[in-house]
Amino acid sequence: MEKKEEELEGEGFDELLRYTFPGYILGLIAGIFLDIQGYQTNPFGQWIVRTLAGEGESILEGLYSIRQHLEGAAGSMAQAYGWGKFFGITIPWIIDAASRMAGVDVYGIQGFYIPYFYALSDQIGANISGLVYLKRIEGSWSAGIYRYIHHPVMLTSIAVILLVPLGLLSARILGFSPTTQTFTAFETIVANLCWLPPVVGWMAQKRK
Numbered sequence: 470m471e472k473k474e475e476e477l478e479g480e481g482f483d484e485l486l487r488y489t490f491p492g493y494i495l496g497l498i499a500g501i502f503l504d505i506q507g508y509q510t511n512p513f514g515q516w517i518v519r520t521l522a523g524e525g526e527s528i529l530e531g532l533y534s535i536r537q538h539l540e541g542a543a544g545s546m547a548q549a550y551g552w553g554k555f556f557g558i559t560i561p562w563i564i565d566a567a568s569r570m571a572g573v574d575v576y577g578i579q580g581f582y583i584p585y586f587y588a589l590s591d592q593i594g595a596n597i598s599g600l601v602y603l604k605r606i607e608g609s610w611s612a613g614i615y616r617y618i619h620h621p622v623m624l625t626s627i628a629v630i631l632l633v634p635l636g637l638l639s640a641r642i643l644g645f646s647p648t649t650q651t652f653t654a655f656e657t658i659v660a661n662l663c664w665l666p667p668v669v670g671w672m673a674q675k676r677k
Contacts, residue, residue, distance in 0.1 A: 492525020
Protein backbone atom coordinates (compact mmCIF):
# COMPACT_ATOMS: atom_id res chain seq x y z
CA MET A 470 0.00 0.00 0.00
CA GLU A 471 2.78 2.41 0.91
CA LYS A 472 4.55 1.76 -2.38
CA LYS A 473 1.36 2.49 -4.28
CA GLU A 474 0.89 5.75 -2.40
CA GLU A 475 4.45 6.80 -3.18
CA GLU A 476 3.80 6.16 -6.86
CA LEU A 477 0.61 8.20 -6.73
CA GLU A 478 2.41 11.10 -5.13
CA GLY A 479 5.06 11.22 -7.83
CA GLU A 480 2.99 10.74 -10.94
CA GLY A 481 1.70 13.70 -12.88
CA PHE A 482 4.35 16.27 -11.97
CA ASP A 483 5.90 15.97 -15.42
CA GLU A 484 2.58 17.16 -16.85
CA LEU A 485 2.41 20.09 -14.45
CA LEU A 486 5.83 21.25 -15.63
CA ARG A 487 4.47 21.78 -19.13
CA TYR A 488 2.13 24.50 -17.93
CA THR A 489 4.58 26.93 -16.34
CA PHE A 490 6.40 28.58 -19.22
CA PRO A 491 3.39 29.37 -21.46
CA GLY A 492 2.15 31.68 -18.69
CA TYR A 493 5.53 33.41 -18.52
CA ILE A 494 5.57 33.97 -22.27
CA LEU A 495 1.98 35.24 -22.41
CA GLY A 496 2.61 37.63 -19.52
CA LEU A 497 5.73 39.02 -21.15
CA ILE A 498 4.02 39.43 -24.52
CA ALA A 499 1.10 41.20 -22.86
CA GLY A 500 3.48 43.51 -21.00
CA ILE A 501 5.40 44.49 -24.12
CA PHE A 502 2.19 45.03 -26.08
CA LEU A 503 0.64 47.25 -23.39
CA ASP A 504 3.84 49.31 -23.12
CA ILE A 505 3.81 49.89 -26.86
CA GLN A 506 0.19 51.02 -26.59
CA GLY A 507 1.11 53.52 -23.88
CA TYR A 508 -0.43 51.72 -20.89
CA GLN A 509 2.77 51.44 -18.85
CA THR A 510 1.11 51.92 -15.46
CA ASN A 511 -2.50 51.07 -16.26
CA PRO A 512 -3.91 49.10 -13.27
CA PHE A 513 -6.08 46.87 -15.44
CA GLY A 514 -3.07 46.17 -17.65
CA GLN A 515 -1.01 45.21 -14.61
CA TRP A 516 -3.78 42.86 -13.53
CA ILE A 517 -3.69 41.13 -16.91
CA VAL A 518 0.11 40.91 -17.00
CA ARG A 519 0.47 39.66 -13.43
CA THR A 520 -2.34 37.17 -13.82
CA LEU A 521 -0.78 35.67 -16.94
CA ALA A 522 2.82 35.74 -15.69
CA GLY A 523 2.02 34.68 -12.15
CA GLU A 524 -1.05 32.50 -12.49
CA GLY A 525 -1.23 31.37 -16.09
CA GLU A 526 0.10 27.95 -15.17
CA SER A 527 -2.42 27.67 -12.33
CA ILE A 528 -5.32 27.96 -14.74
CA LEU A 529 -3.81 25.22 -16.91
CA GLU A 530 -2.96 23.06 -13.89
CA GLY A 531 -6.51 23.45 -12.63
CA LEU A 532 -7.78 22.27 -16.00
CA TYR A 533 -5.37 19.32 -15.72
CA SER A 534 -6.89 18.39 -12.35
CA ILE A 535 -10.41 18.72 -13.73
CA ARG A 536 -9.48 16.50 -16.68
CA GLN A 537 -7.95 13.90 -14.37
CA HIS A 538 -11.07 13.94 -12.21
CA LEU A 539 -13.42 13.58 -15.17
CA GLU A 540 -11.34 10.71 -16.53
CA GLY A 541 -11.69 8.92 -13.21
CA ALA A 542 -7.96 8.93 -12.51
CA ALA A 543 -6.82 7.88 -9.06
CA GLY A 544 -6.06 10.74 -6.70
CA SER A 545 -2.45 11.90 -6.70
CA MET A 546 -0.29 14.54 -5.09
CA ALA A 547 0.02 16.28 -8.46
CA GLN A 548 -3.76 16.39 -8.84
CA ALA A 549 -4.24 17.76 -5.32
CA TYR A 550 -1.46 20.26 -6.02
CA GLY A 551 -3.22 21.43 -9.18
CA TRP A 552 -6.56 21.87 -7.41
CA GLY A 553 -4.95 23.96 -4.69
CA LYS A 554 -3.27 26.26 -7.19
CA PHE A 555 -6.48 26.66 -9.18
CA PHE A 556 -8.50 27.77 -6.16
CA GLY A 557 -5.83 30.27 -5.09
CA ILE A 558 -6.09 32.33 -8.28
CA THR A 559 -8.53 35.03 -7.14
CA ILE A 560 -6.79 35.92 -3.86
CA PRO A 561 -4.24 38.37 -5.38
CA TRP A 562 -6.97 40.15 -7.34
CA ILE A 563 -8.69 41.03 -4.06
CA ILE A 564 -5.42 42.02 -2.36
CA ASP A 565 -4.36 44.18 -5.31
CA ALA A 566 -7.68 46.01 -5.56
CA ALA A 567 -7.93 46.54 -1.80
CA SER A 568 -4.36 47.87 -1.64
CA ARG A 569 -4.96 50.41 -4.39
CA MET A 570 -8.19 51.58 -2.78
CA ALA A 571 -6.36 51.93 0.53
CA GLY A 572 -3.77 54.20 -1.10
CA VAL A 573 -0.80 51.83 -0.96
CA ASP A 574 2.06 52.86 -3.25
CA VAL A 575 2.05 49.75 -5.42
CA TYR A 576 5.25 50.87 -7.16
CA GLY A 577 7.24 51.50 -3.99
CA ILE A 578 8.70 49.40 -1.21
CA GLN A 579 5.40 49.06 0.62
CA GLY A 580 3.81 47.39 -2.40
CA PHE A 581 6.33 44.52 -2.61
CA TYR A 582 3.74 41.99 -1.44
CA ILE A 583 1.42 42.48 -4.42
CA PRO A 584 3.57 40.61 -6.98
CA TYR A 585 4.24 38.03 -4.27
CA PHE A 586 0.59 37.08 -4.05
CA TYR A 587 0.16 37.07 -7.82
CA ALA A 588 3.15 34.77 -8.13
CA LEU A 589 2.59 32.53 -5.12
CA SER A 590 -0.95 32.64 -3.74
CA ASP A 591 -1.61 29.61 -5.91
CA GLN A 592 1.49 27.99 -4.41
CA ILE A 593 0.11 28.60 -0.93
CA GLY A 594 -3.14 26.97 -2.01
CA ALA A 595 -1.21 24.05 -3.48
CA ASN A 596 0.75 23.61 -0.26
CA ILE A 597 -2.41 23.52 1.84
CA SER A 598 -4.10 21.16 -0.62
CA GLY A 599 -1.06 18.89 -0.53
CA LEU A 600 -1.16 18.75 3.26
CA VAL A 601 -4.86 17.87 3.21
CA TYR A 602 -4.13 15.14 0.66
CA LEU A 603 -1.39 13.66 2.85
CA LYS A 604 -3.69 13.75 5.86
CA ARG A 605 -6.33 11.89 3.87
CA ILE A 606 -4.06 9.09 2.68
CA GLU A 607 -2.35 8.76 6.09
CA GLY A 608 -5.60 8.83 8.06
CA SER A 609 -4.71 11.47 10.66
CA TRP A 610 -3.31 14.98 10.92
CA SER A 611 -0.28 13.90 12.94
CA ALA A 612 0.68 11.26 10.38
CA GLY A 613 -0.08 13.66 7.54
CA ILE A 614 2.12 16.38 9.02
CA TYR A 615 4.91 13.86 9.59
CA ARG A 616 4.68 12.86 5.93
CA TYR A 617 4.56 16.54 4.96
CA ILE A 618 7.84 17.44 6.67
CA HIS A 619 9.53 14.50 4.93
CA HIS A 620 8.01 15.14 1.51
CA PRO A 621 10.46 16.85 -0.91
CA VAL A 622 7.72 18.57 -2.93
CA MET A 623 6.07 20.06 0.13
CA LEU A 624 9.38 21.16 1.65
CA THR A 625 10.39 22.85 -1.61
CA SER A 626 7.00 24.51 -1.77
CA ILE A 627 7.19 25.98 1.73
CA ALA A 628 10.76 27.16 1.09
CA VAL A 629 9.60 29.03 -2.02
CA ILE A 630 6.68 30.56 -0.11
CA LEU A 631 8.94 31.85 2.66
CA LEU A 632 11.97 33.01 0.66
CA VAL A 633 10.43 34.77 -2.35
CA PRO A 634 8.99 37.74 -0.39
CA LEU A 635 12.45 38.46 0.99
CA GLY A 636 13.78 38.67 -2.55
CA LEU A 637 10.95 40.94 -3.69
CA LEU A 638 11.39 43.24 -0.70
CA SER A 639 15.14 43.42 -1.28
CA ALA A 640 14.65 44.34 -4.93
CA ARG A 641 12.27 47.17 -4.01
CA ILE A 642 14.65 48.44 -1.32
CA LEU A 643 17.45 48.48 -3.91
CA GLY A 644 15.33 50.70 -6.14
CA PHE A 645 13.44 48.42 -8.50
CA SER A 646 9.96 49.61 -9.41
CA PRO A 647 7.49 48.06 -11.89
CA THR A 648 6.90 51.34 -13.72
CA THR A 649 6.27 49.59 -17.04
CA GLN A 650 4.20 46.55 -17.89
CA THR A 651 7.34 44.76 -19.07
CA PHE A 652 8.97 45.36 -15.67
CA THR A 653 5.75 44.14 -14.08
CA ALA A 654 5.97 40.93 -16.09
CA PHE A 655 9.65 40.41 -15.25
CA GLU A 656 9.08 40.98 -11.54
CA THR A 657 6.22 38.48 -11.46
CA ILE A 658 8.08 35.90 -13.54
CA VAL A 659 11.16 36.05 -11.30
CA ALA A 660 8.96 35.68 -8.22
CA ASN A 661 6.94 32.85 -9.71
CA LEU A 662 9.03 29.85 -8.69
CA CYS A 663 6.01 27.55 -8.77
CA TRP A 664 7.90 25.32 -11.19
CA LEU A 665 10.41 24.27 -8.52
CA PRO A 666 8.18 21.91 -6.48
CA PRO A 667 6.95 20.02 -9.59
CA VAL A 668 10.58 19.72 -10.73
CA VAL A 669 11.47 18.17 -7.39
CA GLY A 670 8.46 15.84 -7.65
CA TRP A 671 9.42 14.84 -11.18
CA MET A 672 13.04 14.19 -10.17
CA ALA A 673 11.91 12.14 -7.16
CA GLN A 674 9.69 10.04 -9.41
CA LYS A 675 12.51 9.53 -11.92
CA ARG A 676 14.75 8.14 -9.18
CA LYS A 677 12.22 5.43 -8.28
